[in-house]
Amino acid sequence: MKGSKWIGVGAFLTFCIVSVMFLTLLGQDLFKIESASEKASSAYQYHFVLVPEELDNEYWQLVQKGAADAAAAHRVYLEYLGPKQADIDDHLKTIDMAIAGHVDGIMTQGLDAKKYKPLFQKAREKGIDVVTVDTDAEGSKRQVYVGTDNYYSGFIAGQALIADTKGEQYVGIVTGRLDAVHQKQRVKGFRDAVAAEKRIHIAGIEESAITKSGASGAAYKLLNDHANLTAFYGTSALDGVGIIQATSQYQSTTDIYVLAFDTLPDTIQALDDGEIDAVVVQHPYEMGYQAVESLVRLQKGEKEEPLQYTGTSVIRREDLPLQQTDRRQGMQP
Known part of the structure; x- marks a missing residue:
């Protein structure tokens, strides 16, 4: 009994010692976290969040690169958070989380x-x-x-089709999302541009x-669905490459004109190879x-212009040397 008693006392003392050591270590870890937090707060002036439509989208990664470079220049702690795949509910939840986190500023799309x-x-x-970035939310409390200008980008796309083609044209439109405001504007601008051109017909979308x-x-x-199709217009960044994947597999004697959006590497390569005829250029960076x-x-506390449009233009294969120079300078995607 005596031996058992001393064994119990020893076990209790061991437990106490281990507990004290654990609490000491825990206290050290908490102190490190607090110190790191204090260090971060002194290193950065502001905390901003960029919420893209889709995290792994190449276009949004270019937007993020531009934001990151500006953040580094202005002592901004920048987070890049959003859905892995385009999903409006997840997009809204991420914005709500950023608000709950009491960040200083939010950059995002106004998809609806x-x-x-x-x-x-x-x-x-x-x-x-x-x-708001890339897509505006008109009538909301966003400041800038x-x-x-998505309507204008669609309009100049329509003008490019008119300039580059002759004879009757039957156009298939591939759009990123039928319910997205910026995609609707790009389609409307295109339709308005070709409306007066009687030889051009919208076959489907x-x-x-x-x-x-x-x-x-x-x-x-x-x-x-449309055997007489002669042209395609893609309104989002990945549409151009997807379109030429389909046209390359489809048995057709018609030389199909392809008008794409955004200068992602695969799109530019296809333009250089002659698989895409023209590209609407945005400036995500x-x-x-x-x-x-x-x-x-x-x-x-400075006053900002509410509408700050970045440039938009249409390029063809002959414009590529200049375009590639701009890309090396990091100002183009």
């Missing part, structure tokens, strides 16, 4: 003005600045829009869901950079 208005209102009520495979499937469906700078100025 009605759904985004309450969130932007909530952010502003908490003193968080909001800048930085990005393409299909959704790509912002993926190459989706664009390929949409293009193939249009080819099957500039959008990201300018959006951060706008948020910084808003944080300082």
